[in-house]
Amino acid sequence: MKKIQMVDLKGQYENIKETVNHSIQEVLDTNTYINGPQVHQFQKSLEEYLDVKHVIPCANGTDALQIAMMGLDLKPGDEVITADFTFAATVEVIALLQLTPVLVDVDMDTFNISIEAIKKAITPKTKAIVPVHLFGQAANMDAIMEIAAAHNLYVIEDNAQAIGANYKYGDGSKKKAGVIGHVASTSFFPSKNLGCYGDGGAIFTNDDALAHQIRGIVNHGMYERYHHDVVGVNSRLDSIQAAVLNAKLPKLDAYNVARQAAANAYSAALANHKNIVTPFIFGDKDSHVFHQYTLRIIDADRNGLMQHLLDKGIPCAIYYPIPLHSQKAYLDTRYKEEDFPVTNQLIKEVLSLPMHTELEEDQVKFITDSILEYLK
Numbered sequence: 001m002k003k004i005q006m007v008d009l010k011g012q013y014e015n016i017k018e019t020v021n022h023s024i025q026e027v028l029d030t031n032t033y034i035n036g037p038q039v040h041q042f043q044k045s046l047e048e049y050l051d052v053k054h055v056i057p058c059a060n061g062t063d064a065l066q067i068a069m070m071g072l073d074l075k076p077g078d079e080v081i082t083a084d085f086t087f088a089a090t091v092e093v094i095a096l097l098q099l100t101p102v103l104v105d106v107d108m109d110t111f112n113i114s115i116e117a118i119k120k121a122i123t124p125k126t127k128a129i130v131p132v133h134l135f136g137q138a139a140n141m142d143a144i145m146e147i148a149a150a151h152n153l154y155v156i157e158d159n160a161q162a163i164g165a166n167y168k169y170g171d172g173s174k175k176k177a178g179v180i181g182h183v184a185s186t187s188f189f190p191s192k193n194l195g196c197y198g199d200g201g202a203i204f205t206n207d208d209a210l211a212h213q214i215r216g217i218v219n220h221g222m223y224e225r226y227h228h229d230v231v232g233v234n235s236r237l238d239s240i241q242a243a244v245l246n247a248k249l250p251k252l253d254a255y256n257v258a259r260q261a262a263a264n265a266y267s268a269a270l271a272n273h274k275n276i277v278t279p280f281i282f283g284d285k286d287s288h289v290f291h292q293y294t295l296r297i298i299d300a301d302r303n304g305l306m307q308h309l310l311d312k313g314i315p316c317a318i319y320y321p322i323p324l325h326s327q328k329a330y331l332d333t334r335y336k337e338e339d340f341p342v343t344n345q346l347i348k349e350v351l352s353l354p355m356h357t358e359l360e361e362d363q364v365k366f367i368t369d370s371i372l373e374y375l376k
């Protein structure tokens with residue numbers, strides 16, 4: 001059996017080496033490191049893949065979130081609702097823009113933002129909701145868009161973890177995660193489902209005016225050379241990263257299918273165990289692209305199990321160990337512990353297993369056997 005990795009970027013590269021090397025070599029041969037044709041090509045290909053009018057590439061997923069919010073007419077003190085159980089980037093950019101983050105609890109089954117909690121958190125100052133499509137599965141966008149329409153709120157999808165996932169509406173129709181709200185952000189951090197070999201990100205929207213606004217913001221607020229109409233930033237996807245993404249985007253669906261296959265194998269082996277809750281898929285099987293495969297370990301020693309796996313050479317991790325409402329940077333007297341029962345429980349129960357495109361059957365079997373051996 002090959003050594004088990006949490007994420008196997010090397011194994012994946014070995015299988016696409018020629019295409020990636022050729023794609024990077026083109027950038028080196030033409031010296032078009034910034035805004036080269038590779039960036040425009042990637043933008044077009046991703047627009048087509050997602051079926052969205054505008055993709056605006058930028059430097060990373062955190063910038064993408066920040067810039068998406070800068071493009072909307074939000075003012076200091078406006079309240080922005082987001083999930084308590086996620087990576088800090090989301091709440092960080094809200095705070096940086098002097099907006100007021102309002103963290104709310106998540107659902108136990110999907111780990112995604114709770115619709116009931118959103119409804120309870122809305123005040124006259126609420127201006128936006130940022131659902132995070134956690135671990136590869138979109139939040140309940142039917143309900144979120146309905147709340148947003150009723151209260152005139154923007155919806156900014158943080159799609160860093162769910163690129164390629166299909167969202168199934170209540171009426172059965174489907175769209176890609178990230179093209180449902182007013183604007184969305186994604187990350188091409190190497191370990192994401194579509195990762196480059198450095199930092200990268202993008203913003204998506206179907207709104208022409210917003211796309212125009214954002215194209216200026218990513219480029220120092222310039223709409224005409226040396227005319228700075230708004231305060232912007234410098235946030236670019238460089239041509240070498242775009243070249244890597246051009247080589248990998250055609251593989252994204254196959255990569256997500258490989259993740260789903262590994263997830264199915266895990267879930268089949270771990271089904272119906274009294275101490276294990278396997279991931280819940282809301283919608284069809286193409287609606288979860290398993291950025292992470294995350295179990296809940298209930299009424300058992302989760303940390304002991306984690307140590308047991310690490311001792312056997314099986315990497316695993318806790319995403320996320322501390323709720324955002326308890327982080328020093330985001331403490332707020334408005335938050336009460338009883339507002340976050342689910343997040344407070346999940347941080348004690350979750351365990352993410354190795355998940356990547358190169359997982360092999362014998363590795364999955366060794367991992368699940370090792371889990372069952374510990375939990376009996």
Ligand SMILES: *Cc1c(COP(=O)(O)O)cnc(C)c1O
Pocket residue numbers: 060061062063086087089090132158160161186187188189199200201
């Ligand atoms: C990775 C991630 C980000 C940030 O992306 P970077 O490219 O690392 O800046 C934001 N939100 C979520 C949910 C993420 O997983």
